[in-house]
Amino acid sequence: MPSAIPRRARRRGPRRFTRRDLLVTGVLLGLPILLDLAVIWGPTLASVGLSFTSWDGIGDIEWVGGRNYHDLFTDYPPFWPAARNNLLWLAFLGLIATPFGLLLAVLLDRGVRFSRFYQSTLYMPVVLSLAIVGFIAQLILSRDQGALNAVLARDNPVDWLGDPDLNIWMILLAAGWRHTGYVMILYLAGLKSVDPSLKEAAAIDGAGARQTFFRVVLPTLRPVNVIVGVITVIEALRAFDIVYAVNQGRNGLELLSVLVTDNIIGEAARIGFGSAIAVVLLVVSLGFIVAYLVQEMRQGKVPGGDRETRRGKVPGKAQEKGEEERR
Amino acid sequence: MAQSSFSGSAGQYSGIGDAGHRMSRRTLLRATALGTGAVALPALLTACGSGPGGDSVTLGSNASDPVPKKAFADAFDAYEKTSKKKVKVNTVDHNSFQQNINRYLKGSPDDVFMWFAGYRMQFFAKKGLLTDISDLWPEFQGFSKALKDQSTGEDGKQYFVPYYYYPWAVFYRKSVFQQHGYEVPKTFDQYTALARRMRKDGLVPIAFGDKDGWPAMGTFDYLDMRANGYEFHLSLMRGKESWTDPRVKRVFDLWRGILPYHQQGANGRTWQEAAQSLARKQAGMTVLGLPHPGQQFTAADRADLDFFPFPEIDSRYGQEAVEAPVDGFLLAKKAKNKKGAKDLLKYLATPDAEERYLKSDPNNVAVNDRASTASYNALQKKAADLVSGARQISQFMDRDTRPDFAQTVMIPSIQRFINDPDDIDGLLKSIESQKKTLFAAE
Missing domain, CATH: 3.40.190.10 (Periplasmic binding protein-like II)
Incomplete structure (x- = not known):
C-alpha cells in the first residue's frame, strides 16, 4: 500500500491531464479544426476541383481539364485588365497610400497644432465601409450631377467615373483616402511606443533627423511594418465593394474578385469558369502568404539577437533598466 | 473523480480565490459550448421551418x-x-x-x-x-x-x-417637340436628321446612360430587329448566327453613325440620370422601357411624356417588331x-x-x-x-439569350463599343469567340 501512492503520483505526474481535460481539449481543438477544414480547406479544394469542370449549378458536372484556364487566358477580355488592376491596387496602396499614412503619423507624432483634430479627421474614413466610400465618390465625381464638376463648371465636363482610363485612378484615390487613415493610426500607435531614449542616443551620436528616423525608429517599428504590409496586401487583393458600388466593376474597374462574382453568382452560373478565376486569385495570394511566412519563420529561427531588440522596445522594461542604471 | 477531490482540498488550502478562478474557467467553457449551440440553432430552425403548407x-x-x-x-x-x-x-x-x-x-x-x-x-x-x-x-x-x-x-x-x-420605345417630351416644331420620325434617316436638328437647337439629341450595362441593349435590339428582322435577331440571340456576320457589323455601323448624337460619357451615367436630363428638357429623346422615364418625371410633368416606336431601317421589316418584356x-x-x-x-x-x-x-x-x-x-x-x-x-437581350452570355460577354462588349466605336471588327471577333465557348456547353 505505501508504494501505491508514489506510483500513482508518478503516473499522474507526466500525464497531468485527466480524461475529462483531454475530452474538453479535444472538443475545443477538434471543433475549430473541423470548422477550419469544412469552412476553409473544403471550399478551397472544391474550387480548385471545380475549376477543371464545366457546371451551371443545375445540371451535371463535366470534366473539361484545363479548358477553363485556356479560355481565361486567351479568350476572356476582362481577365487581363482585372489582373493588371489588382496589381495596380497593390502598387498604389503599397507605394503611395501606405507611405503617405506613415508620413502623416510621423507629423502627428511630432505634435503639430490641432493634432487631435487631424487625427480624428484622417481616421474617420476608416469607419466607413468601402461600399459607402464608393457612394461618396459617386456623389462627388458623377459626370452630370457630381460636386466636383459643378465646382469646375467646365463646358465639357470630365467623366471621372465613366472614362476607363481615368476612373481607376479616382477609385484608387478614394480607396487610398481610407487606407491612409488606417495605416496612419497603426503607425501612430507604434511611434508612441518607441523609446524616446533611443532617439536621444541617436542624437547624441550625431545622427540627423532623417538618419534617426530611417536607421533607428523605423527598424524598431518592425512588427507594425509587418502588420501594415499584410493589411495592404489583403486590401489590394480583396478589393471589391468600392468598384461594385460604383459600376459593378466594369468598364475599366475590373478586378479578379468581381469577375469571380460575375461568373459564379447570378444567373450566369459559370461555376467552373468562375472557380478558375478564383484559383488564379488564390495563387496570387499564396505568393504573398508564402513570402510572409518564410520571412516570419526565418526571423523566428534567429536566436537571441532579434528577441532582445524586441524586448528592448517594451517601454516599461526599458524604463526599469534606465532607472537601475541611474541608481 | 480523483482530480476533483484533490482540487477540492487544494481549494481549502489556498482559499476561495483559487476555487473562484477554477470556476470561472469552467463557466467560460460552458458558455463557449452554449455559444456554439446558439450559433448553430437558428440554422437548424430555419431548416425545419419550411414544411408543407396544407391548403395554402x-x-x-x-x-x-x-x-x-x-x-x-x-x-x-x-x-x-x-x-x-x-x-x-x-x-x-x-x-x-x-x-x-x-x-x-x-x-x-x-x-x-x-x-x-x-x-x-x-x-x-x-x-x-x-x-x-x-x-x-x-x-x-x-x-x-x-x-x-x-x-x-x-x-x-x-x-x-x-x-x-x-414596351420599349423612343421617349420624348411633347412640349419640347412643340416648341421646336419637331415631327415624330418614321424612318431612321428622319431620326438622324431630327437628332442633327436637336443638336443645332442646343439639345442633347439622345439621352443615354449605360452604367448598369443593360440599358444600351435596348438600342442594340431595336437596331438589329429593324435592320435584319426579328427572325435573324432571335437566332443571333440563340447563338445560331455568327457575330462576325456582315449583318451584325451593319448594326454596329448604324449605331456608330448615330452615337455622336448620344449623350457623351454613357458608361458613367445611370439610366435614371439619363431620364432626368430628358425631364429637365436638356435632352430631346431617349430609348427606354415604359416604366423607366416616368419615374424620373414630377407628377405634373408626367402628362407631357410621350413616345414613338423605334424608326424603320429596312422597309421589309418596317416597325413590326416590338421589344416588350x-x-x-x-x-x-x-x-x-x-x-x-x-x-x-x-x-x-x-x-x-x-x-x-x-x-x-x-x-x-x-x-x-x-x-x-x-x-x-x-x-x-x-x-x-x-x-x-x-x-x-x-423580350430583351438579357431575356432572349443565355444569361451568362448577356452578363459576362455582351455587357462589357457594348460598353467597349461605347468607349471605342471604331474597332467594330475586333469587337465582333471577340464576341464571336466567347459566344462559341458558351454556347458549345449546351
Missing part, C-alpha cells in the same frame, strides 16, 4: 419595390376572397431573387414564382425545373399567339402565365401544392387579376386582350396599342 399556396415574389409589391398584394387578396384559399407570399429583393434563382429552384422553391418570358424561362424548362401547364392553356382566353410563343418551352409545352408587359408566373417542379398552384395560376391569367394589379401600378400594360383599359392613362393606352399591333414581340 406559397408564392415567390421578386416585386420588392413598394408600388408593384402593393399592386400584387391587391391581386392576391382578390384571389383569396373569391377562392377562400390562402396565398403565402415570400418577397425577396428583386436583384437577389434573380441572382439566386438557380439555387432557389434546386433547393426548396415556392409553389409559384414570378419570372420572365422567353429564353430566360425556356432555359429552366429545359433543365427540368418547371412543371408544364399545357393543360391549363386551352382554358386561357385573351392571349395572343405571340404571347403563347413566349410562354412555350423548346419542347412545345407551355410553362408560363404572362401577366403584364412594358413580359413578366409572369411559373410553376416550380418541386412545388408541394401543385393543385392549389394551378388554381391560382388560372386566376392570374384572367383579365380581372391583371386589372387589379394595374390599378395600383400604372407603369405596365396588361397582356390579356380582354382586360379593361378604362383605367389606363394616355401613355398606357398608347403602349397597349403598340404591343397589340406588333407582329412579333422580343
Whole structure:
C-alpha cells in the first residue's frame, strides 16, 4: 500500500491531464479544426476541383481539364485588365497610400497644432465601409450631377467615373483616402511606443533627423511594418465593394474578385469558369502568404539577437533598466 | 473523480480565490459550448421551418419595390376572397431573387414564382425545373399567339402565365417637340436628321446612360430587329448566327453613325440620370422601357411624356417588331401544392387579376386582350396599342439569350463599343469567340 501512492503520483505526474481535460481539449481543438477544414480547406479544394469542370449549378458536372484556364487566358477580355488592376491596387496602396499614412503619423507624432483634430479627421474614413466610400465618390465625381464638376463648371465636363482610363485612378484615390487613415493610426500607435531614449542616443551620436528616423525608429517599428504590409496586401487583393458600388466593376474597374462574382453568382452560373478565376486569385495570394511566412519563420529561427531588440522596445522594461542604471 | 477531490482540498488550502478562478474557467467553457449551440440553432430552425403548407399556396415574389409589391398584394387578396384559399407570399429583393434563382429552384422553391418570358424561362424548362401547364392553356382566353410563343418551352409545352408587359420605345417630351416644331420620325434617316436638328437647337439629341450595362441593349435590339428582322435577331440571340456576320457589323455601323448624337460619357451615367436630363428638357429623346422615364418625371410633368416606336431601317421589316418584356408566373417542379398552384395560376391569367394589379401600378400594360383599359392613362393606352399591333414581340437581350452570355460577354462588349466605336471588327471577333465557348456547353 505505501508504494501505491508514489506510483500513482508518478503516473499522474507526466500525464497531468485527466480524461475529462483531454475530452474538453479535444472538443475545443477538434471543433475549430473541423470548422477550419469544412469552412476553409473544403471550399478551397472544391474550387480548385471545380475549376477543371464545366457546371451551371443545375445540371451535371463535366470534366473539361484545363479548358477553363485556356479560355481565361486567351479568350476572356476582362481577365487581363482585372489582373493588371489588382496589381495596380497593390502598387498604389503599397507605394503611395501606405507611405503617405506613415508620413502623416510621423507629423502627428511630432505634435503639430490641432493634432487631435487631424487625427480624428484622417481616421474617420476608416469607419466607413468601402461600399459607402464608393457612394461618396459617386456623389462627388458623377459626370452630370457630381460636386466636383459643378465646382469646375467646365463646358465639357470630365467623366471621372465613366472614362476607363481615368476612373481607376479616382477609385484608387478614394480607396487610398481610407487606407491612409488606417495605416496612419497603426503607425501612430507604434511611434508612441518607441523609446524616446533611443532617439536621444541617436542624437547624441550625431545622427540627423532623417538618419534617426530611417536607421533607428523605423527598424524598431518592425512588427507594425509587418502588420501594415499584410493589411495592404489583403486590401489590394480583396478589393471589391468600392468598384461594385460604383459600376459593378466594369468598364475599366475590373478586378479578379468581381469577375469571380460575375461568373459564379447570378444567373450566369459559370461555376467552373468562375472557380478558375478564383484559383488564379488564390495563387496570387499564396505568393504573398508564402513570402510572409518564410520571412516570419526565418526571423523566428534567429536566436537571441532579434528577441532582445524586441524586448528592448517594451517601454516599461526599458524604463526599469534606465532607472537601475541611474541608481 | 480523483482530480476533483484533490482540487477540492487544494481549494481549502489556498482559499476561495483559487476555487473562484477554477470556476470561472469552467463557466467560460460552458458558455463557449452554449455559444456554439446558439450559433448553430437558428440554422437548424430555419431548416425545419419550411414544411408543407396544407391548403395554402406559397408564392415567390421578386416585386420588392413598394408600388408593384402593393399592386400584387391587391391581386392576391382578390384571389383569396373569391377562392377562400390562402396565398403565402415570400418577397425577396428583386436583384437577389434573380441572382439566386438557380439555387432557389434546386433547393426548396415556392409553389409559384414570378419570372420572365422567353429564353430566360425556356432555359429552366429545359433543365427540368418547371412543371408544364399545357393543360391549363386551352382554358386561357385573351392571349395572343405571340404571347403563347413566349410562354412555350423548346419542347412545345407551355410553362408560363404572362401577366403584364412594358414596351420599349423612343421617349420624348411633347412640349419640347412643340416648341421646336419637331415631327415624330418614321424612318431612321428622319431620326438622324431630327437628332442633327436637336443638336443645332442646343439639345442633347439622345439621352443615354449605360452604367448598369443593360440599358444600351435596348438600342442594340431595336437596331438589329429593324435592320435584319426579328427572325435573324432571335437566332443571333440563340447563338445560331455568327457575330462576325456582315449583318451584325451593319448594326454596329448604324449605331456608330448615330452615337455622336448620344449623350457623351454613357458608361458613367445611370439610366435614371439619363431620364432626368430628358425631364429637365436638356435632352430631346431617349430609348427606354415604359416604366423607366416616368419615374424620373414630377407628377405634373408626367402628362407631357410621350413616345414613338423605334424608326424603320429596312422597309421589309418596317416597325413590326416590338421589344416588350413580359413578366409572369411559373410553376416550380418541386412545388408541394401543385393543385392549389394551378388554381391560382388560372386566376392570374384572367383579365380581372391583371386589372387589379394595374390599378395600383400604372407603369405596365396588361397582356390579356380582354382586360379593361378604362383605367389606363394616355401613355398606357398608347403602349397597349403598340404591343397589340406588333407582329412579333422580343423580350430583351438579357431575356432572349443565355444569361451568362448577356452578363459576362455582351455587357462589357457594348460598353467597349461605347468607349471605342471604331474597332467594330475586333469587337465582333471577340464576341464571336466567347459566344462559341458558351454556347458549345449546351
